[in-house]
Amino acid sequence: MELLLLQEPYELEGNIVTIKISNGASEASFEKFRGDLLMALRDGLENDSVLLKSEIVDVAREKMLYTDKEKFEHLKKKYPALKDLQERLGLDPEF
Structure with missing residues (x-):
């Protein structure tokens, strides 16, 4: 410690x-x-x-991502090209 x-x-x-x-x-x-x-x-x-x-001191903590949908939404914000790929391929993150 x-x-x-x-x-x-x-x-x-x-x-x-x-x-x-x-x-x-x-x-x-x-x-x-x-x-x-x-x-x-x-x-x-x-x-x-x-x-x-x-x-x-307070440490800022990020929201934990638990579901597949939350993880995918986070990745779409980080990598905008995923949104286009999702639309083209008809991907559903909850499937």
Whole structure:
């Protein structure tokens, strides 16, 4: 879990490092090793004024496509030539 959190995006503003966490459940895990990470950063950078904080950000999620019709409609939006092909061949995505 710690490795996944360390791969999250971060921002550096002055001497403040802000870790962008994608969900609230991960924040508890982050707080468990936050002190060790902060000490490692301060020792590695030889800078005792480094601060570490976390911020929960909302991640936009796409609508899940479940039926064949939903999948085909999505593909038609992505590839407009499919609409023409559907009309020419008389395809029915629900068949």
